[in-house]
Amino acid sequence: MAGRERFEYDLQELQKRLLEIGNFAEEALHKAIEALETQNIELALEIMDDDSKADLLYEEINDMAILLIAKQQPVAIDLRRIIVAIKIATDIERIADFAVNVAKSTIRIGSEPLIKPIEHIKKMHQISTEMLRMSLEAFNDEDITKAKKVADMDDQVDDLYGETIKELLQINLQKPEFLPQITQLSFVCRYLERAADHVTNISEHIFYLVKGRQYDLNN
Numbered sequence: 001m002a003g004r005e006r007f008e009y010d011l012q013e014l015q016k017r018l019l020e021i022g023n024f025a026e027e028a029l030h031k032a033i034e035a036l037e038t039q040n041i042e043l044a045l046e047i048m049d050d051d052s053k054a055d056l057l058y059e060e061i062n063d064m065a066i067l068l069i070a071k072q073q074p075v076a077i078d079l080r081r082i083i084v085a086i087k088i089a090t091d092i093e094r095i096a097d098f099a100v101n102v103a104k105s106t107i108r109i110g111s112e113p114l115i116k117p118i119e120h121i122k123k124m125h126q127i128s129t130e131m132l133r134m135s136l137e138a139f140n141d142e143d144i145t146k147a148k149k150v151a152d153m154d155d156q157v158d159d160l161y162g163e164t165i166k167e168l169l170q171i172n173l174q175k176p177e178f179l180p181q182i183t184q185l186s187f188v189c190r191y192l193e194r195a196a197d198h199v200t201n202i203s204e205h206i207f208y209l210v211k212g213r214q215y216d217l218n219n
Contacts, residue, residue, distance in 0.1 A: 003164070015139075018061060021092050024053060025054065025160050028054070031043055051096060054096035054097075057136075061089040067142045068082050084205045088139060094194045101191045109185075129193055138206050139202065141203075147207060148203065151200045153196075157192065197218075204216070
């Protein structure tokens with residue numbers, strides 16, 4: 001295999017690993033919200049046990065990227081592709097960590113009946129995971145239009161976060177005995193809001209890949 005063909009092959013393998021860790025993080029978040037809604041402690045524990053898989057994938061992506069740089073000494077956009085892959089893997093690994101944090105909150109709530117339906121939390125999760133899927137597509141296609149659309153969706157998550165926190169604070173005024181659960185549900189909202197922020201980071205990395213400069217898409 002010629003040098004350029006080998007490089008392209010290795011780059012595709014790197015992108016496959018990114019898709020793999022992205023799918024893992026998405027599934028972990030899905031399980032975490034399911035565990036919270038059904039108060040399934042066993043599922044929450046399973047999510048915590050599986051977190052090492054995300055760590056291993058993250059390390060593998062970093063090792064592959066470092067080897068590519070060392071062996072191929074890429075320049076310009078090829079080097080940016082590898083750097084961006086490392087940055088995206090870092091953001092996705094953090095998203096997987098947030099799934100673990102949601103699972104921990106589920107365990108802390110335990111079997112105590114939920115004080116309210118978690119529809120807003122489920123909507124935040126739905127938007128965040130849709131953003132993640134779209135951002136990985138945008139990376140593979142080097143599509144900054146889609147990347148910008150993903151970043152714009154973050155506002156929806158922020159709005160839901162604000163609304164839900166207000167609702168929880170109002171419940172706390174009426175039922176202060178539920179403060180521990182209210183605290184944990186507030187944490188869950190924060191984890192999902194931060195997950196969406198990390199996906200926005202991915203969109204910014206895609207802009208850097210295509211344009212060669214940094215863009216702030218949070219404003």
